[in-house]
Amino acid sequence: MQDCHILITRPEPENTLSCERIVTHGWTAVPLPMLDIAPIEDAQQRAAIRSQIFDIDTFQYVIFVSKNAARLAADWLDTCWPMLPVGVHWIGIGQGTTQALLEAGIPAISNPDIQQKPYLNG
CATH class of the missing domain: 3.40.50.10090 (Rossmann fold)
Structure with missing residues (x-):
């Protein structure tokens, strides 16, 4: 798993936290949040x-x-x-x-x- 690239699709802030954990293992994290969680304004x-x-x-x-x-x-x-x-x-x-x-x-x-x-x- 040396050249392991891992796609992280979690929303923020979990995406950044997951990427940080992946990097600590020496792997490459590829962040791609699939959801944007934002307050409702309407x-x-x-x-x-x-x-x-x-x-x-x-x-x-x-x-x-x-x-x-x-x-x-x-x-x-x-x-x-x-x-x-x-x-x-x-x-x-x-x-x-x-x-x-x-x-x-x-x-x-x-x-x-x-x-x-x-x-x-x-």
Whole structure:
């Protein structure tokens, strides 16, 4: 794997971090982010998101699919909810996503942990 070239397609900031890890192994990282994650500027779209966030206490489970989703949702939750609603189960799809939620003060569990939580089965 000496002359290994690895195409990294993750969005930022994960793309840069992944490239840095690849380079530490002596390989060549080729950055090509396939998604550009940016805040929504449209007022109607922002209002629709805000409405869903205000209704988040009506959900039993909220699943976050990426670290970026966790960070952005944490900002929305912080804006709309001074304290997190009770009775919602917060789930990160992977360990990194779960860690981002925990760092934001959201008591999340990771997707593989679901099998270990009997109240989440069924």
